[in-house]
Amino acid sequence: MTENAFKEANKLPFRIVLDNIRSGNNIGSVFRTADAFRLDQIVLGGITAKPPHRDISKTAIGAESSMAWKHYEDLPAHLRSMQKEGWKIAVIEQVEGSTMLEDWKPSSDDKWAVVMGNEVKGVAQEIVDLADLVIELPQFGTKHSLNVSVCTGIVVWEYMRCTGLSSLNV
DSSP, rough: OHEEEHHSSSEEEEOOOOOOOOOHHHHHHHHHHHHHHTEEEEETTTTOOSSSOOOHHHTTTTTTSSSSEEEEEEEEHHHHHHHHEEEEEEEEEOOOOOGGGGGGGOOSSSSSEEEOOBBTHHHHHHHHEEEEEEEOOOSSSSSOOOOHHHHHHHHHHHHHHHHHHGGGGO
């Protein structure tokens, strides 16, 4: 698919939200994943770098040009406005009462925005508090976190699988 055809194609009603991501390489990898699955948009918040940026370009390998994105300094305010527009907000975090990824049952009729947090501090508490859902990925090793770009790929694929959109007849 050409970049112009991609921009005109139907997109999944799914947005990745990056909350204060430090690594341009992680951001670029998320752009590439979002392009691969034809997501609606990437939302960049706070200190998250935005294109053009050398490290983003290095791992995005052009996806920073094909993917729609916007940057917001006040990410919580933007997420609240998204909720008013009918978007459901999920955060990926380890908190009491979280829903395990395998128990998340998204519908293809819903619009989802999934927030990925800072590599060290995770998702800001204010954003966790406003979320419609907190999703946790099961982990069984000595580390209790995944790289943000790896986590993004897992969550997007689970959404695709659960909604039956994995054949990408979008």
